[in-house]
Amino acid sequence: MNIAKKVFYTLSSVWIMYIFLGSLPYKFSGHEHTQNIFGTIGDWMMDIFPRFIGQGFVDYGAYIIGWAELVVSLVLLAGIIGIFMKKAYAEKMFAFGWLGASLIMLGAVFFHLFTPLGIEVNGDGGSLFRAAVSILILGSVMFKIYFFCGKCCKK
Numbered sequence: 132m133n134i135a136k137k138v139f140y141t142l143s144s145v146w147i148m149y150i151f152l153g154s155l156p157y158k159f160s161g162h163e164h165t166q167n168i169f170g171t172i173g174d175w176m177m178d179i180f181p182r183f184i185g186q187g188f189v190d191y192g193a194y195i196i197g198w199a200e201l202v203v204s205l206v207l208l209a210g211i212i213g214i215f216m217k218k219a220y221a222e223k224m225f226a227f228g229w230l231g232a233s234l235i236m237l238g239a240v241f242f243h244l245f246t247p248l249g250i251e252v253n254g255d256g257g258s259l260f261r262a263a264v265s266i267l268i269l270g271s272v273m274f275k276i277y278f279f280c281g282k283c284c285k286k
Contacts, residue, residue, distance in 0.1 A: 158197030
């Protein structure tokens with residue numbers, strides 16, 4: 132892998148990890164902003180699905196999403212370490228990490244746009260939404276580059 136590709140893969144992964152890991156203390160500590168977010172979505176879910184699903188999201192959603200973001204961050208870290216150690220698995224780790232990040236943020240963007248949560252949450256000026264959109268786009272583009280271009284560019 133050439134140096135430009137290593138830098139691009141690393142920087143894109145570091146951005147995702149920065150956002151995901153930075154939110155973990157809020158998700159795992161029961162912070163009031165996190166409770167507001169998952170409570171708003173859970174209350175909305177209770178109007179559509181059986182009550183236990185919405186209540187489960189209120190009670191455990193932050194932990195589940197937090198763990199998913201932690202796993203994705205560790206997978207991306209394995210990719211970063213792997214490319215600098217010239218390991219064959221490195222690019223696959225990036226691909227799984229980018230796909231995972233995109234799927235998590237697809238859910239986040241959905242909840243921002245189609246539930247009472249809205250784009251601006253807790254007076255943040257929309258920064259949480261913009262971060263979710265940036266990771267959704269970045270992860271999707273990087274996965275497509277790896278999956279579709281990575282195979283043909285190696286020939």
